[in-house]
Amino acid sequence: MTINALFENLWQVYSDLNPRVLEIRACLRQASPGLINDHIALRTLKHARFGMERLAHDFLEVGYEVRGHYHFEAKKLDAIHLEHCTDSQAPKVFISELLLDACSDELQRTMQVHLIDRLSDQYSIQYVKHSLDERLDQPNGNTLLAASGRHWGKPSYKIYQSLLDESEYAAWFYVFGFVPNHFTVKINSLAQFTEIQELNDFLEAQGYALNEAGGKVKGTPELYLEQSSTMADVVTVAFQEGDYKIPSVFYEFAKRYKNADGDEFSAFIEGNADKIFESTHVRS
Numbered sequence: 122m123t124i125n126a127l128f129e130n131l132w133q134v135y136s137d138l139n140p141r142v143l144e145i146r147a148c149l150r151q152a153s154p155g156l157i158n159d160h161i162a163l164r165t166l167k168h169a170r171f172g173m174e175r176l177a178h179d180f181l182e183v184g185y186e187v188r189g190h191y192h193f194e195a196k197k198l199d200a201i202h203l204e205h206c207t208d209s210q211a212p213k214v215f216i217s218e219l220l221l222d223a224c225s226d227e228l229q230r231t232m233q234v235h236l237i238d239r240l241s242d243q244y245s246i247q248y249v250k251h252s253l254d255e256r257l258d259q260p261n262g263n264t265l266l267a268a269s270g271r272h273w274g275k276p277s278y279k280i281y282q283s284l285l286d287e288s289e290y291a292a293w294f295y296v297f298g299f300v301p302n303h304f305t306v307k308i309n310s311l312a313q314f315t316e317i318q319e320l321n322d323f324l325e326a327q328g329y330a331l332n333e334a335g336g337k338v339k340g341t342p343e344l345y346l347e348q349s350s351t352m353a354d355v356v357t358v359a360f361q362e363g364d365y366k367i368p369s370v371f372y373e374f375a376k377r378y379k380n381a382d383g384d385e386f387s388a389f390i391e392g393n394a395d396k397i398f399e400s401t402h403v404r405s
Contacts (some may be wrong), residue, residue: 352368
């Protein structure tokens with residue numbers, strides 16, 4: 122599988138969840154046909170069968186390597202980011218995982234019973250026993266684990282709400298599973314906007330709500346990275362109890378600066394990312 126095909130696969134799953142991201146990309150591409158995707162982000166739980174190392178494996182097979190490690194104490198998350206070994210323009214990949222051992226006994230039991238114990242046999246056959254290339258020959262299911270969705274059946278709205286009380290991250294993953302929670306426009310690749318504030322003003326004028334946690338712009342030029350994001354659009358999800366509207370996926374925007382050595386900063390800032398996670402929070 123080529124890198125372009127891999128990310129097109131991920132984009133399809135992502136944009137199916139929130140078609141409004143297609144509007145944003147199409148609008149920006151009118152003046153910037155060379156728009157670059159800076160990175161995508163994925164979520165999972167710390168677990169041997171499907172933790173971030175397992176999720177990273179498909180990307181390692183196509184030439185990526187781990188370049189950074191991160192920790193988010195308050196949200197009980199660890200994360201890594203990957204970059205392609207030879208193609209500096211290839212999207213970066215940011216993978217986080219919820220540290221179940223740091224969560225309450227109740228949340229751990231809920232995830233064990235309603236998610237981990239219900240992983241389908243097809244999951245183990247397709248994503249644990251077979252490499253990415255071997256999966257290309259499999260007739261069923263998505264080739265990429267990162268685009269394969271939920272493997273534990275239809276979710277319960279009652280369980281979703283109980284998880285939400287402790288961890289929005291856990292609740293979101295329980296409903297959506299293995300899908301990108303965001304793609305990211307690299308502002309440096311835009312012809313019509315050079316400053317992140319200009320882009321934010323444009324998006325708000327078009328009716329898109331921005332994540333205000335920590336300010337609409339996270340980061341500074343002095344940190345070599347500025348970021349902003351939309352709030353995840355609310356979509357209708359079929360739960361066991363019926364249809365309910367909950368936040369889905371969002372679009373991020375990042376401007377990277379050159380560091381003291383003259384190289385473009387390619388990593389992530391924990392303080393920025395901590396607030397970007399909140400783009401999927403339920404709005405009051």
